[in-house]
Amino acid sequence: MDATITFTVNGKSRTVITDPQRPLLDVLREDLQLTGTKYGCGEGQCRACTVLMNGKSVASCITPISDADKQTILTIEGIANGDKLHPVQQAFLEEGAFQCGYCTAGMIMGTVALLKEIPKPTDADIVSKMNRHICRCCSYPKYLRAIHRAAEQTRKEAA
């Protein structure tokens, strides 16, 4: 039985009528054409599909769309301010912090959530919070630098 789901995605109210068990990831990609969020494993093991739900990082591949009803979702497409990149995006760009880039959207969204919680993370904080995110190209050293740079830029912008 289909259900009517109304939720906010990147600041816009969206309504979908669909099977409530479908993963949020599929609805974002297939119904709303927001393909920036990626499928990596379908079981919450790699976090390529990370989006923010009410500001918290979630694995959209194991989140049924019914859980998103009346909630606020932020995806990689929704964090820049027009042409001005989000400081985390800017930092990842400046560091060239990816190889194939397929995990990058999830990595950026995970970093946005991390910096909200810990504005000035240590290496150990990053490892502990970001360990759920797999990068098969193993750009981890570059990502570590990018996350520190992002923290610095976020603090500068806030100041």
Added chain:
Amino acid sequence: MKTNSELHEPLAATDEIDYNELIEPVGYDFGLSRRSFVQILGAGLLLVVASAPALAQERRRGGGDFFGRGARTLSARLHIGKDGIITVMTGKVEAGQGARAELTQAAAEELRVAPGQVQLVMSDTALAPDDGITAGSGSTPRTVPVIRQAAAAARELLVDFAAKQLGVERGSISVRDSKATDAAGKRVVSYADLAANEEVTKDFAQPISSDVTLTAVKEWKVMGTSLIRPNAREVVTGAHKYPSDIIRPGMLYGKILRAPAIGAKLVSVDVSVAKAMKDVAVAQSDGFVGVAGPTSFQAEDASDALSKTAKWDSVTLPSSKELFDYLKQYAEGGVPANPFADEIAKAAKVVRQNYNVAYAQHAPLEPRAAVAEWNDGLLTVWTGTQNPFGVRRELAGAFHLSEERVHVIVPDFGAGFGGKHTGEVAVEAARLAQAAGKPVSLRWTREEEFTWAYFRPAAAIEIEASLDADGKLTSWHFININSGNAAVDTPYRVGSDRSRYVPSKPFLRHGSYRGLAATANNFARECFMDELAAAAGADPLDFRLAHLENPRLRAVLETVAEKFGWKERVKKKSSNGGIGLACGTEKGSYVAACVEIELDAKNQIRARHVCEAFECGAIVNPDNLLKQVQGAILMGLGPALREEVRFENGEIQTASFRTYPVPRYEDVPELDIHLVNRPDIPSAGAGETPIMCVAPAIANAVFQATGKRVREMPIRLSAV
């Protein structure tokens, strides 16, 4: 449907090119009749209007060889727009290894333009010349030079044209900042002016002149710099469309009915329930059954309905526990005996050991994906493959089409590591699209990727060597069973020497992997060199250097030993750790690593510090090279310590990131990387070789720490 690669058939072995033998397509054959053909090409065609006849010629000649056929004419490689935008076309793909930046640099350098003025069209079989498969670290040594040559030829045409236009000697023209100027620097002719001249079309229709001077390394302005990937911004904004992100009008999502185990054949299936589902299409040809629906979820529902009624015939296959005995048992012609009986008889010492290397998976983060669309018999497929022209051939073969009716487009995709040389997902998507009469997107699940993608081959390696009374090697006999001949030859001076690869009867579908068999061969050889050093009573570093002549390999080994402080650190004994080293060469590049490991309370091994020196000639893009080396080291930690494909009764038991644990943030050791630049030596590729020292250096460190030799990959001291 027939499949031409039967499960138990050994692969054809060729000693010449290691790659071809390792590409194992599924071999789909859907035996369709021809349909009428209307050619529909996208907006990209405008780019190459001037070169259309040349492209048609390219297509007729087919393609897909390992090295490709390249561009026959300048127009097939390079197009100058009347707006001055320069488009360079290549059949190479971008899978994260950095080809897009590097090839852009190559063109910009020789054209004397800013990289931003070059638009690089990659891996579109209708637009780009066939540059062969993107594999074997080949883009740097082979494609960079041909692109430089074409760009330099275009630059020389600009010089000719400018000299004529300005009525001055050719020698007085210089090209800088994308313009040709006369000696006084006052009068200027641009690439846009050149493009506006009808005469030049004739020149572009000629073969690319080899009589051009390439820019000397010391003059490089764009090459040798850390140009960031030109589409990096699209990656961080999520705007870049990976193959699995392509959306076509009316597109459905597909799902293939998979066997419950490797080797199982479909006996019967009732497709009626799936067919009755709303908006679901079913494709069925002999053993192949798949569905397509308006969402992935609906396709999965339909596929679940098929699964419930499907009956399978299974086959008996060995388990991963019996693997190495099995591979030896089926070694083609048996395991060869050591031919150096005389040296063995008179040796002061003889050492003989066996090494086993498990099956591994590439597990690129983007699983195999394709979108297929039919338009009046013309098939267009967007897919992630390292072999666009090979996949075009695979599609043409499966559907009995001529190759010019098949258009393969490869958007920059989510990694390959040697794992995406084939086009099975493209063929499957095309079959579904044909049945549905609509475009279909098919993305393998992670479980499918772990089960049905080809594996890095397992290896059983046997080595025997003899030493004289001075601790010098007098003979060397090395056999790799099953995994291949990459880096099978020893770089050391060993006296009588025979090293060879013996194919076996692999029962898992296997193929290329980053570094191919170099990961197995160098593991066994470098572990064995350590055992020989111990037998000779020598330090592992001294023993290697005493048998090593190659100056480039010696240089990286000496560099890494010095940077790591090997000589001092080897004297110290730690209670819960140790150090080890290894070196090697493959595909024209040189690597050496020192590793420090630590053992936890459960005897689990962790790399604490990896110091690696790497040399691949003149460095084209230092930052990209650093990422390739870092990535290879870290990726290599996986199969070195944990990654292992386990299977029983044809069922892959490691088909998830839970059971197949790839490296994560917490595994990153202190990394100390030394990129040795050799501007005097042509650039070699760097995607593979840096992986090959991690595992043996770790195994040697385990010995130093514990006195125990682990002769297996993954290297483990405690039970799984």
